[in-house]
Amino acid sequence: MKILQVTVFFSPVQGGSAESSFQLSRELAKRGHQVAVYTSDYKLRRDYIDAIPEVTVHPFKTWSSVANLYITPAIVRKAKEEVRHFDVIHMHNYRTFQNIVTHHYAKKYGVPYVINAHGSLTTFFYRKWLKWIFDTVWGHRILKDAAMVLAVTSMEAEQYKSMGLSEHKIEIIPNGLALSEFDDLPDRGEFRKKHGLDANQKIILYLGRIHKIKGLDILGEAFANLSSSLNDVELIIAGPDDGYLTYLKKLVTDLSMAGKVLFTGPLHGREKLSAYVDADIYVLPSFYEIFGITVLEACACGTPVVVTDRCGIADVIDGEAGLVVPYDKEQLQRALLKILSDEELGQRLGEKGKSMVRERFNWEKIAEQMEGVYQSILTYK
Numbered sequence: 001m002k003i004l005q006v007t008v009f010f011s012p013v014q015g016g017s018a019e020s021s022f023q024l025s026r027e028l029a030k031r032g033h034q035v036a037v038y039t040s041d042y043k044l045r046r047d048y049i050d051a052i053p054e055v056t057v058h059p060f061k062t063w064s065s066v067a068n069l070y071i072t073p074a075i076v077r078k079a080k081e082e083v084r085h086f087d088v089i090h091m092h093n094y095r096t097f098q099n100i101v102t103h104h105y106a107k108k109y110g111v112p113y114v115i116n117a118h119g120s121l122t123t124f125f126y127r128k129w130l131k132w133i134f135d136t137v138w139g140h141r142i143l144k145d146a147a148m149v150l151a152v153t154s155m156e157a158e159q160y161k162s163m164g165l166s167e168h169k170i171e172i173i174p175n176g177l178a179l180s181e182f183d184d185l186p187d188r189g190e191f192r193k194k195h196g197l198d199a200n201q202k203i204i205l206y207l208g209r210i211h212k213i214k215g216l217d218i219l220g221e222a223f224a225n226l227s228s229s230l231n232d233v234e235l236i237i238a239g240p241d242d243g244y245l246t247y248l249k250k251l252v253t254d255l256s257m258a259g260k261v262l263f264t265g266p267l268h269g270r271e272k273l274s275a276y277v278d279a280d281i282y283v284l285p286s287f288y289e290i291f292g293i294t295v296l297e298a299c300a301c302g303t304p305v306v307v308t309d310r311c312g313i314a315d316v317i318d319g320e321a322g323l324v325v326p327y328d329k330e331q332l333q334r335a336l337l338k339i340l341s342d343e344e345l346g347q348r349l350g351e352k353g354k355s356m357v358r359e360r361f362n363w364e365k366i367a368e369q370m371e372g373v374y375q376s377i378l379t380y381k
Contacts, residue, residue, distance in 0.1 A: 001374060002034045002085060006102045007092040008070050010039035010057065011048055017118035019293065020175050021092045022048065027367035029054040036086075038078065038098060040070045067130050069097045079105045088374045089113035094120040094142070095134045103142045112147040112377045118175075119152070119290025119312075121159045140164075147377035150370075152291045153312030171373055174313075175291055176366040177357060182273070182300040191274040195236075195262060202233040202340050205279035205303075207267065208294050211242035215285035215308060215327065217251060222285075222333035224255040230340065238264040238275055276301035280346060281339050282322075285332055286311055295321075296361050299353030304346045306335045316360070321353030 007021040021037065029035045029052065041059040049057045060072035075098055083089070083105040091099045094117040106113045140163075143149065149165055151157040151172045160170050192199060204223065208214060216237065223235045235257070237248070245263070252261045267275055276282065282298035282305045289311040296313070298305050305322030307314050318324040323338065325331040339346045 001087045001371075001378075003028055003036070003374065004083070004086040004089045004102075005035065005037045005092065006089060006098050007037065007039050008096040008098055009042060010037060010059065011043045011045055017092050017116075017120075020116070020118065021090075022052070023176065023178055023363045024090075024367060024370060025055045026052045027363045028371065031367060031371060033371075036082075038075055038102065040072045040098070042070050069095070071097050075101050083111055084109035086111055087378060090116060090370075090374075091142075091146075092116050093118055095131060095139060099142055100138050103138070103145065107145055113145075114148045114150055114373060114377070115143060115146045116150040116152075117156065117160075119156065121156065121163065122288070147380075148373055150373070154315065155312040156290050173366060173369050173373070174361060175293055175296075176361045176363040177293070177296050177300055179300065179358060179362050182297075185301060186270055186274040186277055188277055191271070191278040194271075194274075195264070197234060197262075197278075198232070200232055202230065203236055203279045203281075204233065204336060204340075205236045205238065205275055205282050205298075206284070207236075207238040207272065207275060207282070207297075208284070209242040210237065210239050210245045210248060212244050212247075213287050214244075214289075215287050215310075216244065216248055218327065218329040218332060219283060219285040220248065220251050220255060220257070220261075222329040222336065223261070224257055225329075226333050226336055226340075227257065227260050230337075233260070233340065235261045236264060236275065236279070237261065238267045238272075240266045272297075273301060276303050279303050281306055281336060283332075283336065284308070284311055285327070287327060289313075296357050299350075300357045302350040302354050304339050304349035304353065306332065306339065308332070316356070320349075320356050322349050 005021050005025050009018040011018055025035045025037055036056040038058050040062045042062045044059050060074040062070050062072055064071040079101050089106050089111055091113055149160050149170055151170055152174050157170050157172055227233055276298050282303045284292050284295055284307045287310055292311045292313045295305050299321045307317055307324055308327045309324050310327050314324045323335040325335045
């Protein structure tokens with residue numbers, strides 16, 4: 001098949017949807033398909049493209065990011081010339097300029113496409129009126145005209161239904177991991193040594209964007225209560241500031257935890273893996289999270305996890321690789337304490353998490369599922 005992947009970002013620093021389109025494109029090319037990618041050049045790294053020479057990547061110059069739409073005018077001419085030659089199109093995210101353009105030409109030339117929203121459907125926070133305008137002018141038609149829509153969790157499937165899509169048009173296919181990256185993990189102790197942490201200290205790790213929606217305030221409050229009864233425990237908060245770091249640092253100071261919380265900034269590559277390996281628990285306390293790829297990364301490193309029930313991945317984690325709690329600081333504190341005080345439980349959850357990731361979330365299997373979706377919509381074209 002000739003497959004076009006359309007994504008607003010194609011860079012590892014832009015989160016799960018960018019990583020998903022990269023890994024999926026690579027796996028589909030390995031399976032013998034001709035794969036091209038339309039994307040913006042926003043924070044694009046050349047080495048990221050060079051890593052998949054078998055995929056044709058077209059990064060279009062970003063002229064503006066008005067209303068969070070990364071405007072790439074050059075995509076219009078390219079889509080007009082090329083879209084008709086593809087068998088199927090896979091659009092990532094939902095409210096994007098790239099999807100507006102691609103939808104127009106896919107409809108004009110009769111090329112079927114799927115939408116993979118990656119958690120971008122909801123309107124309940126941030127820019128509600130702008131999202132409403134997008135949906136009214138373009139969005140509802142983009143969803144309506146899709147041959148299939150793809151959800152990464154059952155939570156997202158329900159969001160599609162709330163937007164008027166019938167169940168038979170929704171397929172649940174999760175995000176995955178490039179498991180080869182976890183074959184040669186760092187030795188335990190590397191992260192501790194670098195940051196001056198004692199071998200006997202317990203480490204609670206959060207890794208991701210430092211954003212209000214991630215629930216880091218309730219994590220801070222839960223940790224403050226926990227550390228009053230456990231002396232040798234450290235909270236590591238790793239990731240880029242997304243508008244919440246100043247508030248969070250003030251909270252840490254106000255809760256008298258300045259010596260017990262370490263902010264590392266973003267971690268990548270082997271340093272990120274060393275943080276997972278040395279952590280006794282990985283926690284994702286989000287108020288809203290459609291998936292949570294960092295949870296799978298922690299599992300692949302054998303680290304038990306604690307997540308809130310607001311995370312879409314919670315239903316596959318609960319009792320398998322970790323504990324699921326309501327969005328509540330007291331229950332979060334109890335879950336953290338339960339794992340920290342029971343070494344056997346932590347080891348058991350860590351091992352189960354490793355097995356779960358390899359069985360259910362490897363990109364080879366996910367690409368095979370995606371290939372099946374493409375073939376099914378071509379059959380009924």
